[in-house]
Amino acid sequence: MLFDSLNFAIFLPIVFVLYWYVFNKNLKVQNFLILVASYIFYGWWDWRFLSLIVLSTLVDYSIGRALSTQENEFKRKALLWTSITFNLGTLGFFKYFNFFICSLYDAVPTLQSSVGFNTLEIILPVGISFYTFQTLSYSIDVYKQKLTPSKDFIAFSAFVCFFPQLVAGPIERATHLLPQFYRSRKINSQQATDGLKQILWGLFKKVVIANNCAVFANMAFNNHADYSGIELFIGALFFTFQIYGDFSGYSDIAIGTSKLFGFDLMKNFATPYFSRDIAEFWRRWHISLSTWFRDYLYIPLGGSKGSKLFKVRNTFIIFIVSGLWHGANWTFVIWGALNAIYFLPLLLLNKNRSNLDIVAKGKLIPTLREASSMIITFCLTVLAWIFFRANTVTDAFAILGEIFSESLFEVPVLPIESIVTLLIVAVFLVIEWLGRESEYSIKDMFNSYPKAVRWTVYYVMIILFFGFTGGEQEFIYFQF
Secondary structure, three states, X not given: OOOOOHHHHHHHHHHHHHHHHOOOOOHHHHHHHHHHHHHHHHHOOOHHHHHHHHXXXXXXXXXXXXHHHOOOHHHHHHHHHHHHHHHHHHHHHHHHHHHHHHHHHHHOOHHHHHHOOOOOOOOOXXXXXXXXXXXXXXXXXXXXXXXXXXXXXXXXXXXXXXHHHOOOOOOOOXXXXXXXXXXXXXXXXXXXXXXXXXXXXXXXXXXXXXHHHHHHHHHHHHOHXXXXXXXXXXXXXXXXXHHHHHHHHHHHHHHHHHHHOOOOOOOOOOOHXXXXXXXXXXHHOOHHHHHHHHHHHHOOOOOXXXXXXXXXXXXXXXXXXXXXXXXXXXXXXXXXHHHHHHHHXXXXXXOOOOOOOOOOOOOOOOOHHHHHHHHHHHHHHHHHHHHHHOOOHHHHHHHHHHHOOHHHHOOOOOOHHHHHHHHHHHHHHHHHHHOOOOOOOOOOOOOOOOHHHHHHHXXXXXXXXXXXXXXXXXXXXXXX
């Protein structure tokens, strides 16, 4: 079920009314309602994939219970590795089986004829990368005794498949989200209003920004031979704002929807395109995944301790794994490696934590140094996104080759619709800049204005939903 669909517009109010006005006196029944609603929400795509979520829930719940009574360290590690093997094995089969088989055949062509092993027609379950990592964090934290194993199967099941963030995050830690299912919740009008406002902003990002940018990004990347360097660079810009509007928009809708039900989810984006270096960018982009890899992979590998060679190794591992997490294609591997290369100078010069605060905090205009740093970081990010979006590695290099040619300085020929989209993106950037210190950009922006002005702004956003949609576009991160 899509957040920007009529189905969800009907589904959400029904669940909300049942949750707060029918089952509000019984916490267990509320949790059960969330569980049922989540299964309906997910099963709307393909009910058969519900079996994977149920199986993952049963495995990790059982392992958590077993860990609570097991004191033998060898057996505890065996239980942990059972969870890791099951979760990563399931993810690996559905997401990477064909990729590795095809890569092996490309590397050793004679294998296909001698072994006779073919690829399979595997359908990738929506959101498998997200809920797999979420349940895996539970088993790891229980093993490390950071979390008491759940005894409430309904609450645990609802945690695993909580519908607002089930298919595209944020990837919640069990230590943060699971305890919220144990506490009684009361409707809070202020929290609900804030949630609706964040949903509105998320829908604006998705429908108005991402969907319209997608039209022109798809034209450029799918027909790159027909465009000049400057037109391809503008196409890359369109994708840059498409993926940000799409993914951060989803996160805003997910967080806002959770607020309607009394839940708090972690912030997943913090105006990443205003970052002053690539390290800051990764602290602000897909925060739930970046911190997951930091805590469950990078630090266990040794992090930034040890020799410079050790630091370089860990950096490349974390970025390449992050690339593979996003998709089974060499384009994602190169995208991850390229970001590692961007990151290395900062790490080796001990400048990877130089920009921890918000840029130009408390000021309207950044300094010249801040502005130049943001522009350089943004341009590097745009170039990296080319590998992320390109259909093949060959296409990515062809696009880059054209961009770094004389045609970069030609006058672009753009449809009027694309110019209008660029103007809306420019206004969007101004709003993001002005609201960069808030939880989300419009949270506090219009609070001091009269009610009539605030509602006028909201209605303008709603009108744009219907008048400037860019056509139906699926959320990009559903494929991950």
